[in-house]
Amino acid sequence: MRLLLALLGIPYERRTMDVVDRSNRPEVLGGLNPSLRVPTLVLDDGRPLGESGAILWYFGEGTRFVPDDPYERAQVLQWMFFEQYDLEPSIAVVRFWVAYSGRPDAFADRIPERMAAGNRALAALERRLEGQQYLVGDWYSLADIALYGYTHVAHEGGFELEPYPAVRAWLDRVASEPGHVPIDA
Numbered sequence: 001m002r003l004l005l006a007l008l009g010i011p012y013e014r015r016t017m018d019v020v021d022r023s024n025r026p027e028v029l030g031g032l033n034p035s036l037r038v039p040t041l042v043l044d045d046g047r048p049l050g051e052s053g054a055i056l057w058y059f060g061e062g063t064r065f066v067p068d069d070p071y072e073r074a075q076v077l078q079w080m081f082f083e084q085y086d087l088e089p090s091i092a093v094v095r096f097w098v099a100y101s102g103r104p105d106a107f108a109d110r111i112p113e114r115m116a117a118g119n120r121a122l123a124a125l126e127r128r129l130e131g132q133q134y135l136v137g138d139w140y141s142l143a144d145i146a147l148y149g150y151t152h153v154a155h156e157g158g159f160e161l162e163p164y165p166a167v168r169a170w171l172d173r174v175a176s177e178p179g180h181v182p183i184d185a
Contacts, residue, residue, distance in 0.1 A: 001039050001055045004145050006181040008059060012041075019100055053080045053146065060142045067137060075136045079143035082124070083150075090118035092150045095157035118154065122164050125151065129166035133173060140177055148174045153183055 005012055017028065017038050025036040032048035033040040040050045049055055057080075060066045067073055094114045097107040104111075125147065128135060135143040152171050154161060161168050174180065 001041070001052050002183075003148065003181055004056055004059055004065065004142070007065075007145075007177065007179040008063060009179070010059065019096065020102060052149075053084060056080070056142050056146055060145075065140065065142045065145065067139075067141065072136055076141050076143045079135045080146045082121075083146045086117070086124070087121040087147060088150055090114045090121055091154045091157060091159060094118060094159070095150065095153060098158055099156045115158065118157070118159055122151070122154070122159065122161070122167060125170075126164045126166050129170045131166075134170070140174065144170070144174055149183055 002012075002014075015028075017025070019038075022036070029036045029038075029040055032042060033050035035050065037050060039052055039055060040048055041055050042048050049058060057066075066076060094111055097111060097114075098104045101107065125135075132138070134140055135147065148171065151167065152175070161171075175182075
């Protein structure tokens, strides 16, 4: 979400939430997002919007990041759903357990299964990116922005990107886009 806002030059105010201690989420997010998840964005007019994909689509609509062609738009959504159902539940979760939970040993028995799932997601990205610059068409889209987020920090969860040369080249292309910011910007 921060990457798209930076690319579009949209200013925002950020409130940091502790990803480990979630005790204040009902108080902070209770009236904004029934699932109490981050990111949750509050628009200038006070309306809340949760879920990264919905926020990306809201700000991406009508920009160069969402194609006009209905089939290509559907492909962007397909890859955004892939991010939510395949990549995020593996790569982001292992990254959290290993690098941020403060207790990676508590998850040791679950890590191998999630690592295998993460490598399947990376292999799917590799297959898609072999011979093409971006995930949909020949341009940088919301699909790339959505998938870049956790893929470019997969190493923090112990994922090796060496076996995925097309993914590594794609990460470099995305990082070289004007206005780029990493996940921790």
